[in-house]
Amino acid sequence: MRSQTLNRWLDNRNVLGLLFMLPAAAILLVFLTYPLGLGVWLGFTDAKVGRGGGWIGLENYQWLWEDSVFRLSIFNTFLYTVVASVIKFVLGLWLALLLNRHLPFKSFLRAIVLLPFIVPTVLSAIAFWWIYDAQFSVLSWTLVKMGLIDEYINFLGEPNLARASTIAANVWRGVPFVAICLLAGLQTISPALYEAAAIDGATPWQQFRNITLPMLSPIIAVVMTFSVLFTFTDFQLIWVLTRGGPINATHLMATLSFQRAIPGGALGEGAAIATAMIPFLLAAILFSYFGLQRRKWQQGGADK
Amino acid sequence: MASVSLKQVRKSFGHTEVVHGVDVSIDDGEFVVLVGPSGCGKSTLLRMIAGLEEITDGEIYIGDRLVNAIAPKQRDIAMVFQNYALYPHMTVFDNMAFSMKLAGRSKREQRERVDEAARILGLEEYLERFPRQLSGGQRQRVAMGRAIVRKPQVFLFDEPLSNLDAKLRVQMRTEIRELHQRLKTTSVYVTHDQIEAMTMADKIVVMNGGHVEQIGSPLDLYDYPANLFVAGFIGSPAMNFLHGSLVTTTSGRAVRLAPDCTLAAGPTEEPDGRKVVLGVRPEHLVINGPAAAGVEAEVIVTEPTGADTQVFCRMAGREVAAISRERHLFAPTTRIRLDVMEGKACLFDPETGQRL
Amino acid sequence: MAEKEQREGMHYLESLPRRWVTVYIPLLLFLFVLLFPFYWMGLTAFKPDAELLSSGGNPFWVMEPTLEHFRKLFIDTSYPEWMWNTVIISVVSTFVSLAASVFAAYAIERLRFKGSRQLGLAIFLAYLVPPSILFIPLATMVFQLGMFDSRWALILTYPTFLIPFCTWLLMGYFRSIPFELEECALIDGATRWQILTRIVLPLAVPGLISAGIFAFTLSWNEFIYALTFISASENKTVPVGVITELVEGDVYHWGSLMAGALVGSLPVAVMYSFFVEYYVAGMTGAVKE
Numbered sequence: 001m002r003s004q005t006l007n008r009w010l011d012n013r014n015v016l017g018l019l020f021m022l023p024a025a026a027i028l029l030v031f032l033t034y035p036l037g038l039g040v041w042l043g044f045t046d047a048k049v050g051r052g053g054g055w056i057g058l059e060n061y062q063w064l065w066e067d068s069v070f071r072l073s074i075f076n077t078f079l080y081t082v083v084a085s086v087i088k089f090v091l092g093l094w095l096a097l098l099l100n101r102h103l104p105f106k107s108f109l110r111a112i113v114l115l116p117f118i119v120p121t122v123l124s125a126i127a128f129w130w131i132y133d134a135q136f137s138v139l140s141w142t143l144v145k146m147g148l149i150d151e152y153i154n155f156l157g158e159p160n161l162a163r164a165s166t167i168a169a170n171v172w173r174g175v176p177f178v179a180i181c182l183l184a185g186l187q188t189i190s191p192a193l194y195e196a197a198a199i200d201g202a203t204p205w206q207q208f209r210n211i212t213l214p215m216l217s218p219i220i221a222v223v224m225t226f227s228v229l230f231t232f233t234d235f236q237l238i239w240v241l242t243r244g245g246p247i248n249a250t251h252l253m254a255t256l257s258f259q260r261a262i263p264g265g266a267l268g269e270g271a272a273i274a275t276a277m278i279p280f281l282l283a284a285i286l287f288s289y290f291g292l293q294r295r296k297w298q299q300g301g302a303d304k
Numbered sequence: 305m306a307s308v309s310l311k312q313v314r315k316s317f318g319h320t321e322v323v324h325g326v327d328v329s330i331d332d333g334e335f336v337v338l339v340g341p342s343g344c345g346k347s348t349l350l351r352m353i354a355g356l357e358e359i360t361d362g363e364i365y366i367g368d369r370l371v372n373a374i375a376p377k378q379r380d381i382a383m384v385f386q387n388y389a390l391y392p393h394m395t396v397f398d399n400m401a402f403s404m405k406l407a408g409r410s411k412r413e414q415r416e417r418v419d420e421a422a423r424i425l426g427l428e429e430y431l432e433r434f435p436r437q438l439s440g441g442q443r444q445r446v447a448m449g450r451a452i453v454r455k456p457q458v459f460l461f462d463e464p465l466s467n468l469d470a471k472l473r474v475q476m477r478t479e480i481r482e483l484h485q486r487l488k489t490t491s492v493y494v495t496h497d498q499i500e501a502m503t504m505a506d507k508i509v510v511m512n513g514g515h516v517e518q519i520g521s522p523l524d525l526y527d528y529p530a531n532l533f534v535a536g537f538i539g540s541p542a543m544n545f546l547h548g549s550l551v552t553t554t555s556g557r558a559v560r561l562a563p564d565c566t567l568a569a570g571p572t573e574e575p576d577g578r579k580v581v582l583g584v585r586p587e588h589l590v591i592n593g594p595a596a597a598g599v600e601a602e603v604i605v606t607e608p609t610g611a612d613t614q615v616f617c618r619m620a621g622r623e624v625a626a627i628s629r630e631r632h633l634f635a636p637t638t639r640i641r642l643d644v645m646e647g648k649a650c651l652f653d654p655e656t657g658q659r660l
Numbered sequence: 661m662a663e664k665e666q667r668e669g670m671h672y673l674e675s676l677p678r679r680w681v682t683v684y685i686p687l688l689l690f691l692f693v694l695l696f697p698f699y700w701m702g703l704t705a706f707k708p709d710a711e712l713l714s715s716g717g718n719p720f721w722v723m724e725p726t727l728e729h730f731r732k733l734f735i736d737t738s739y740p741e742w743m744w745n746t747v748i749i750s751v752v753s754t755f756v757s758l759a760a761s762v763f764a765a766y767a768i769e770r771l772r773f774k775g776s777r778q779l780g781l782a783i784f785l786a787y788l789v790p791p792s793i794l795f796i797p798l799a800t801m802v803f804q805l806g807m808f809d810s811r812w813a814l815i816l817t818y819p820t821f822l823i824p825f826c827t828w829l830l831m832g833y834f835r836s837i838p839f840e841l842e843e844c845a846l847i848d849g850a851t852r853w854q855i856l857t858r859i860v861l862p863l864a865v866p867g868l869i870s871a872g873i874f875a876f877t878l879s880w881n882e883f884i885y886a887l888t889f890i891s892a893s894e895n896k897t898v899p900v901g902v903i904t905e906l907v908e909g910d911v912y913h914w915g916s917l918m919a920g921a922l923v924g925s926l927p928v929a930v931m932y933s934f935f936v937e938y939y940v941a942g943m944t945g946a947v948k949e
Contacts, residue, residue, distance in 0.1 A: 013771045013772060013773045014773045014774055016767070016771055016773070016852055017767040017768075017771040017772075017773025017774075017776060018773065020763035020764060020766060020767035020771065021763070021764050021767050021768075021779065022763075023759070023760040023763060023764075024760040024761060024763065024764035024783075024823050024827060025764070027756075027760060027816075027819050027820070027823060028786055028819075028820065028823060028824070031798065031801075031816060031817055031819065031820045032786055032789060032794070032820045034797075034801075035794050035797035035798050035801060036789065036793075036794065036797070038797035038800070038801070039793060039794065039796055039797040042796060042797055042800070047800070050803075091690075094686070095687075095690050098683055098686055098687045098690070099687075101683050103683070103687075107936070107937075109687075109691075110936075110940065111932075111933070111936040112691065112694075112695065113690070113691070113694060114932075114936075114939065114940070114943075115694070115695070115698065115929070115932070116694055116697070117943075118877060118928055118929065118932045118939070119698075119881075119925040119928065119929060120880060120881040120883075120898070120899050120924060120925060120928065121881060121883065121899075122881070122883050122899035122900075122902070122903055123898075123899060123902065123920075123921035123922075123924050123925050124697055124698075124701075124921070124925070126701075126902065126903065126917050126918070126920075126921045127697040127698070127700055127701040127918065127921060128697060130700070130701075130704060130914055130917070130918065131697065131700060133912075133914075136712070136713070136914075138700065138719055138720075141719055172693065172694065172697070175694070176694065177943070180940060180943060180944065181943065181944050184940070184944035229788060229790065230790075232790075233790035233791075233792040233793070234792075235791075235792045235883070235884050236883045236884065236899075239883075239887075239903075240903055254790075254792035254884075257792065257793075257796070258792075258795070258884070258887075258888075261796045261799075262796075262799070262887075262888055267796055267799075267800065270796050271796045271797065274792065274793040274795075274796055275793070277792070277793055278793065281788070281790070281793075285785075285788060354843075354847060355846075355847075356843050356846070356847075375846075376843075376846045376847045377846060377847060377848070377849035377850070379847075381847065382847065383843075383844065383847050385840040385843070385844060386840075387838060387840055389838065389840035389841050389843070389844040391841060391844075391845075391859060392863060393862040393863055402845070402848050403847075403848035403849050406848060406849045406850050406854065407849055450844075450848075454848075
């Protein structure tokens with residue numbers, strides 16, 4: 001009798017739902033939601049490593065606002081995100097279109113292309129570090145041999161070069177992700193649409209403009225949101241390649257936050273920098289969310 | 305085996321009521337078809353009998369047992385789904401034996417019952433295959449086999465043939481019917497296809513907008529439709545509806561469609577001048593040459609099917625269809641005359657739609 | 661069932677030279693750029709120091725391949741321990757996350773209890789929270805809980821990004837299983853638990869594999885938490901160990917660094933080569949909707 005009541009109880013969706021949600025919810029509440037709040041709170045304190053901090057209100061933010069390095073890091077973050085995302089989108093879409101063609105070894109090619117995304121970022125960043133080395137760079141060696149330059153380039157030693165080099169490495173890692181996701185989107189477009197367009201007399205460019213792009217736009221919005229988020233909060237690549245140098249030229253908000261908080265010991269200040277990233281992230285999410293809404297409406301809400 | 309009875313059954317999703325007080329009683333061993341256009345509530349009704357949807361109000365009995373609060377597994381029913389719902393990761397044997405496994409039946413009993421069902425359905429060779437290795441018709445048979453092995457009180461079918469191509473559909477229709485004659489299990493069958501309903505049912509329940517429009521044997525429904533909806537829904541091509549008013553002519557009562565254009569209506573008590581809808585099935589319209597009796601009509605299109613010929617024409621400003629056994633080959637705009645076979649006309653009230 | 665007719669489409673209209681210019685050459689360039697760093701990594705790992713540091717000769721080939729860098733890596737450093745740590749942490753956190761995610765995803769997608777839609781959205785938002793804004797508060801928590809410099813610090817924090825990812829992915833898989841299968845099982849007499857274990861899970865195996873290997877890769881590649889929460893050399897993971905321990909001052913042991921990067925990439929690369937389709941399904945599945 002008791003087991004029967006227990007069984008009925010377990011067949012109730014609300015009870016069972018709650019039970020099933022418990023492990024995931026517990027972990028996420030303790031290690032995600034709580035720290036998220038704690039991080040915001042820490043931003044208002046003068047906590048140091050090994051010592052809890054007291055409430056100091058907006059002092060961290062005031063201090064940061066006048067800190068030229070922090071401002072520079074905001075500029076760098078935006079530059080890095082915008083330039084890298086745009087290039088990733090253009091190259092990724094191009095690569096996706098190439099891979100969507102009638103090709104031999106199609107799935108093999110697709111597998112190879114994704115490799116840079118799979119390998120640990122830190123480890124591939126080390127390869128880039130070596131490629132960008134001031135004395136032994138293979139890039140410089142090739143350019144010298146081709147007679148294009150006279151002396152080795154100090155890729156990571158000069159501010160703008162360092163920015164370009166880190167962006168290039170980020171693009172290298174991000175293009176496969178964008179390309180493979182967009183390729184998946186391309187494969188869902190019915191060939192009949194292109195056949196109809198071809199019979200209607202559309203040129204390849206017109207087909208791209210009037211079929212491919214509109215059909216692909218929902219997935220573009222999602223993929224680029226992810227791409228922007230990952231780029232904006234990037235830490236590993238910069239930390240390995242430049243640690244924010246030379247003269248803070250490549251410091252992103254994430255790397256600056258780490259440097260101030262962990263080696264520098266100023267947890268409160270680091271948390272404030274990290275918290276300052278949240279509004280930008282929210283803006284990016286909302287932007288793509290509303291972008292998506294409009295798309296669904298455009299396509300009669302039928303896109304899945 | 306058992307009877308099924310539905311008493312004032314209602315279903316609401318949120319604030320919208322989709323089934324408005326349905327009463328149906330199904331006798332033991334009867335094959336009942338619920339038919340109606342999509343969204344008429346027939347599937348919801350079936351799912352309430354199965355226990356997959358809660359009954360908002362009213363009562364459902366299977367045998368003598370009130371099943372409103374009883375879980376599907378305890379209702380002693382089996383259901384065949386539109387997409388068959390075969391478990392893709394199990395062989396045909398395991399699919400059919402799954403319910404017995406859950407119930408803890410012995411391996412021997414499982415084997416015996418599955419073998420028996422497989423023999424009935426001609427599935428012996430396929431027991432070790434997976435659903436994906438079967439054709440549509442075979443999958444359909446497995447789904448039925450899964451229902452048979454349980455020896456349930458009631459079979460429920462939810463549009464089981466709509467995923468098959470036309471030829472297989474006709475074949476499976478016969479097979480299901482044969483199976484029923486053999487097992488005599490009470491069956492409730494949902495479909496939107498009136499031909500399936502006509503050919504398979506002992507009793508048809510026509511539903512529309514959450515109401516039952518009419519319950520009766522197939523031919524009763526065909527010959528004596530209770531209202532315009534049933535008259536229009538049953539039969540293909542559909543019954544012709546012609547608006548007009550009653551008059552008395554030298555040859556009896558008739559309906560005047562236009563100033564000098566009347567069609568025989570057969571005997572009726574209704575007074576002259578009453579507005580009515582005259583319903584005539586296409587095969588009850590006689591096609592005559594231009595000089596004969598009847599109302600003049602102009603041919604729009606002629607469609608020979610081989611067995612008979614469908615003629616679509618315009619009569620008194622309305623399109624009507626006629627079917628003839630003769631192989632007419634009228635060119636468009638040919639003038640012909642149409643007449644109603646004696647005693648084959650139905651009259652409906654244009655306001656309420658009810659038969660007069 | 662009607663057989664699908666073979667189609668080749670309109671590509672007969674394109675001449676071969678044109679295809680070379682518009683398709684093959686750009687594709688080869690892409691492949692070259694995407695793969696070159698791996699070639700370079702591999703080549704450097706086998707190059708003796710003398711060749712590495714000489715400016716003469718052809719840098720694109722190795723004259724006298726050596727295993728010296730690998731020997732140094734495995735004998736002189738704690739590399740084997742880092743490997744072991746990474747394996748343990750990745751495997752455990754993957755299994756924990758997968759288990760929690762299966763239940764959560766099934767509950768949200770199929771039980772449809774009160775508030776499940778909102779929870780689904782919350783899971784998606786959790787997926788968007790980046791580690792770089794969580795590592796500071798997590799560091800203080802890890803310290804207070806006494807887990808600093810232990811594997812537990814990582815095993816317990818990795819699920820913060822693994823669970824949202826896996827749950828989101830599995831929700832998509834569960835959604836693709838027809839409701840009728842579950843209803844049919846209900847009529848067949850199965851309980852909710854039996855439906856989950858005997859119908860839903862066997863059918864979601866591809867999704868479980870996708871989620872599992874993706875979660876494993878994400879944990880293997882994780883850097884910022886491992887860098888922050890671990891300090892003793894023997895407790896480090898591969899990415900952190902390579903970058904912090906193999907660099908001594910200004911002397912870069914390029915050979916060993918590259919060997920470390922190569923060996924550290926190998927497990928995920930090998931797994932990837934076996935499960936490419938699942939990877940692609942996982943990645944694109946997580947992005948859809």
